[in-house]
Amino acid sequence: MTPADPWLDFRSDTRTVPDARMRAAMTAAEVGDDVYGDDPTVALLEARVAELLGTEAALLTPTSTMANLLASLAAAGSPGPRGAPRLVVGEDTHMSFLEGDGLRTFAGVELLPVAQRPDGLPDLDAVDEVLAGGGGRPAVVCLENTSMMRSGNALDVTATLALADLAHRYDAHVHLDGARLANAAVALGVRPAELAAPADSVAFSVSKGLGAPVGGLLCGTHAFVARARALRTELGGSMHQAGVLAAPALVALERLPELAADHATAAALAAGFETVPGVELMRPQRPTNMVMARLAGLTPEECAGRLAGHGVRVLPLPNGFVRFAVHRAHDMIGVRAAVRALAAVAATVPVARTTTGGDLLERGSSTTRTEEA
Ligand SMILES: *Cc1c(COP(=O)(O)O)cnc(C)c1O
Secondary structure, three states, rough: OOOHHHHOOOHHHHOOOOOHHHHHHHHOOOOOOOHHHHOOHHHHHHHHHHHHHHHOOEEEEEEEHHHHHHHHHHOOOOOOOOOOOOEEEEEEOHHHHOOOOHHHHHHEEEEEEEEOOOOOOOOOHHHHHHOEEEEOEEEEEEEEOOOOHHHOOOOOOOHHHHHHHHHHHHOOOOEEEOHHHHHHHHHHOOOHHHHHHHEEEEEEEEOOOOOOOOOOEEOHHHHHHHHHHHHHHHHHHOOOHHHHHHHHHHHHOHHHHHHHHHHHHHHHHHHHHHHHEEEEEEOOOOOOEEEEEEEEEOOOOHHHHHHHOOOOOOEOOOOEEEEEEEEOOOOOOHHHHHHHHHHHHHOOOOOOOOOOOOOOHHHOOOOOOOOOO
16 A cells, blocks of 8 residues: 655645755664663663653653553552552543553553543543542543644643642652643743643653654653663563664654644635534634544545545544644645535535535635744
């Protein structure tokens, strides 16, 4: 199977491919053996990410999925005499519906999904109730920022602090799944470290909008990261000449301010969809690089299938919407093509057939990548 055209592939911001500069960095990377702790490029990446997030230390992991799993194990341990550790997660999060089985199987946790507010923050009363029960077993309270099922809404420091303060009252560990924390920081105009400060650990991804080929980083105190490092080896996640993977990630970190261009492109996409009759958008308060849309009368799978017929790839979600995730391969030409495709699909649905939504197709201007955050 050949890969889809990146410029019309909106399924995920993981769909970026390493460019010439990243490949050159991989070729030139100085490597050692990270299992023996002497790969200088990995050490540099870990130091840079720890600095970015304001933590004492960071650990490179093959994926953010592994970073989240290690966070649970390092913070709460495995099931002990008192029972399984508790993992409190928003019900509409990556950790809940994509990693939940793995967390139960490999970390032995009792997964406790809680409702989320419209902005994506776990409902504080629900978290309070869950933490008050459970007989004092270790607990990890998770927060996802940006909130993927809330159309990539960015949660601010106030929201993060509210959850962390509550969790800490129960001596729970606060883990921030910040796969897209860089997007949140850029959208809010704050430093990533400010958003990370209330949490005890953070999982950060370099392979989403930042565009590195692979990689997560688990960040926290020296002691926490040392525990996670030992557990990573047990899980089979320690990699020898990992400097070749750290090198493009270092390039990715330099591009953090460029996420603003993705957000502008996503805003143009949302504005385009507004002109299409029959399209309903999820409207996050603090949008980033996601647009979620649905068409009355079509399931997300049907909608995605019909868009694919027009060459546009999107991700159908269990919340009834399809997701357009914008990344650096997208520009206004792709935006116009996506709007045209959604308008064509909408025109085939009876409820949307009476009017047309053409005007944006002419109206769009080009976006350029800016250097400002
Ligand atoms: C992508 C993602 C992950 C998992 O990252 P991988 O590196 O693909 O394992 C975890 N959490 C969130 C919120 C994500 O978007």
